Amino acid sequence: MKKHIQQDERILAQKRKIGSDAYNIVWIGLLISILVQQYLFEAPFTQYAVETILFISGAIYVVVRNLLGGNDLFASKKGSHKLVIINSLVCGIIVTIINTVLNYMKYSDTTPLPIGVNTVLVAVITFASATIAAFIPLELLYLANKKKQKQIENSLDADDE
Numbered sequence: 001m002k003k004h005i006q007q008d009e010r011i012l013a014q015k016r017k018i019g020s021d022a023y024n025i026v027w028i029g030l031l032i033s034i035l036v037q038q039y040l041f042e043a044p045f046t047q048y049a050v051e052t053i054l055f056i057s058g059a060i061y062v063v064v065r066n067l068l069g070g071n072d073l074f075a076s077k078k079g080s081h082k083l084v085i086i087n088s089l090v091c092g093i094i095v096t097i098i099n100t101v102l103n104y105m106k107y108s109d110t111t112p113l114p115i116g117v118n119t120v121l122v123a124v125i126t127f128a129s130a131t132i133a134a135f136i137p138l139e140l141l142y143l144a145n146k147k148k149q150k151q152i153e154n155s156l157d158a159d160d161e
Contacts, residue, residue, distance in 0.1 A: 023058075030055040039102055063141065070152050073145045084138045092131030099126045 030051045037048040045052075066073055074080040100123050 027055065027058055030058075035098075039098075067141075067144060067148055070148060072149055074142055081142065084135065084142050087138055088131050088135035091134035092127045095130035096123050096127040099123070 033051050034048050034055060037043040037051075038045075063073070074083055100119065103119070103122065
């Protein structure tokens, strides 16, 4: 017969937090590794394909498991939809900054004035494209999350009756 050792909820929560933090460190490390190999070392995709696959697989796994488990991915308060918009804008800004810096590094020696109308135009188009590209999946995820939360509320209300 197995012995079940009772664990304190605080200790269990702390162990889960440590595991979550470790996952986040590995996940961010994979992203940094991908970006460094792709942009700084200009390595072929085959060199960092494994990191890319692990990064994307880990992100999909976390989102799907949270969604299926009924965890609210977004705040339940009224301003939760603003979070989707803010995240989309931040993503657009980050992509624009990275793209502008990389273009400046790549083409600064070939053009006399690297910051000009073309640079600003490319930055604006990059910002708009990246923001929209981030908004669409985040919005779909937000809608799926709200639908799952509504299903959970309905099943809890049905159990109360």
